[in-house]
Amino acid sequence: MSTPETNTENTAQTITDTTTINAAASGSFTIGGDLTVNRLGFGSMQLTGPGVWGDPKDPDVAVRVLRRAVELGVDFIDTADSYGPVVAEQLIKKALHPYPEGLVIATKAGLTRQGPDQWTPVGRPAYLRQQVELSLRNLGLERIDLLQLHRIDPEVPLEDQVGELKKLQDEGKIRHIGLSEVSIEQLQAAQQIAEIVTVQNLYNVANRQSEALLDHATEHGIGFIPWFPLATGELAKPGGPLAAIAEKSGATPSQLALAWLLKRSPAMLPIPGTSSVAHLEDNIAATSVQLSDADFEAIAQAA
């Protein structure tokens, strides 16, 4: 394992060299045949208040995190109408609009919010359309590059949910359609209605319940976006399951968890979330960690 830009003493503080640390080192993936992004992206859910509700404690720091991510080569940012709600999308616009060429913002619709940590799916077509219109406004876009159905609403026919997204695509408001938290069967059913270019499911080295979907996506050239890539920070913690192996290797636990994901599949597009510039820099430096097959196995065992 080698991490040229890191040391074990104080990694997050010491990584600042943008000439050597860049998300481009994670390799690229082309979403839907025409959107090429660096595989290591950024998830914006941690930029909101507690329970993904309301404003962050310090919105200026959130803006700095987003700008630093792009400076470090991140060109794939995951968000959702429901993060805040509205807060994450508006912060992205504040920090990055007018957007640099090639920046892909993937948002979502289909989950409503009743308070902190409360999420309820609503997939009625009129609601999905409203949320896409609001995301266009909140992000300051004329077309959303990747719109993911956040959850399939079990009370609404799938044809109505994916069908409405297809209509929005035909109208030019959405470029590509993705799904979130689905089975292979649900993906295949949705593919009868529209082209699906990405899936986003819970996946990290310690929780591989979506392994079959990952393999299926990899085989069919569909992007796989693992949410909770750091198990909400459990895998990044000092003293966590990867701490001992990290100490031996000179990488941080978070870098090992992310390097493991990047090695696991060429279709893997991790979107680690953080509210801190230091953690962001730590995470992007994962792209310079080279794992051998033995390292890959050891990390899986430890996790």
Ligand SMILES: NC(=O)c1ccc[n+]([C@@H]2O[C@H](COP(=O)([O-])OP(=O)(O)OC[C@H]3O[C@@H](n4cnc5c(N)ncnc54)[C@H](OP(=O)(O)O)[C@@H]3O)[C@@H](O)[C@H]2O)c1
């Ligand atoms: N599709 C879905 O249903 C769904 C569900 C959940 C999330 N998501 C998406 O997935 C993204 C990633 O998930 P997530 O942000 O919830 O979880 P995550 O990336 O697994 O972990 C984020 C947590 O790890 C901590 N962390 C990050 N980097 C660290 C580092 N280098 N060292 C120590 N701690 C670190 C963060 O705390 P600090 O802020 O202190 O760094 C935060 O608490 C979200 O931002 C969102 O875009 C999608």
